[in-house]
Amino acid sequence: LGDYAEILTGGTPKTSISEYWEPKKIPWMSSGEVNKRRLDGTDNMISEEGLNNSSARWVKAHSVLIALAGQGKTRGTVAVNNIRLTTNQSIAAIVPKDNLHYEFVYQNLLKRYDELRMFSxxxxxxxxxxxxxxxxxxxxxxxxxxxxxxxAFFKQLDNTITLYQYKIDQLNILKKSCLQNMFI
Structure with a gap:
């Protein structure tokens, strides 16, 4: 990957300095957010001063983000950012160069979760x-x-699975409601 992509790591502004976190302007991703798989926003934000006084750095949209640490399921989990953002130090951003497509890299690494954990x-x-x-x-x-x-093929499959999972969840809620009303 290093020959075909830029690999970036981020940083966390000092939490004891409120000026690094207020005003909240810059999307800042923690490693647990890789579980969202596709990010259109982040749970937290930092200030411009926080960006300028830490190792956090901008990551281009459509990069592949991989969690570097974690004893649970987080380490080795990958995500794609649909927005420009910054990350903490427990995430590596894989920013593909022109000859590598981000979705292809994402799908490949998604399948190789166990292998990535073994590498680590x-x-x-x-x-x-x-x-x-x-x-x-x-x-x-x-x-x-x-x-x-x-x-694109695997992304479409992911979208279809997500759609049907939502429908299944809604049907389970309906079933539960019907059973409650039927057997009071």
């Missing part, structure tokens, strides 16, 4: 990923046109 620790339980490990990940890359088609 040797046994998959403790440890962490780092910028060098992410940079050394090998991704087979067909032509940019093929990458785009593959990424």
């Amino acid at each position: 620790s040797g046994d998959g339980t403790r440890g962490g990923l780092n910028k060098q490990i992410v940079s050394d990940v090998v991704i087979p890359s067909p032509s940019k046109e093929e990458q785009f088609k593959i990424g």
Whole structure:
């Protein structure tokens, strides 16, 4: 990846300095937010002063974000940012260059979750990923046109799954309500 993408890590402004967090202007992502998979916003924001006085840095939209740390399920989880944002130090942003499509990279790494966790620790339980490990990940890359088609296909499948999951959730709520009313 390091040959075909820029790998960036972020930072956290000092929480004891309120001027780094107010006024809230700049989207700032913590590692737990990778579980959202696709980010159109962040749970927190920092000020321009916070950006200028920390290791946080801007990440272009449509980068692939990977959680570097966490003993739970977070480490190795990937997401895509649909907006420009900054991140904390526990996230590596993979910013693809022209010959690599972000959705293709995202889908590839999504499938390789267990492998990524093993890279980070040797046994998959403790440890962490780092910028060098992410940079050394090998991704087979067909032509940019093929990458785009593959990424678009899997993104459409993700959207369809999300849609049907929502419908299933709504049907379960309806069923529960009917059962409650029927068997009072």
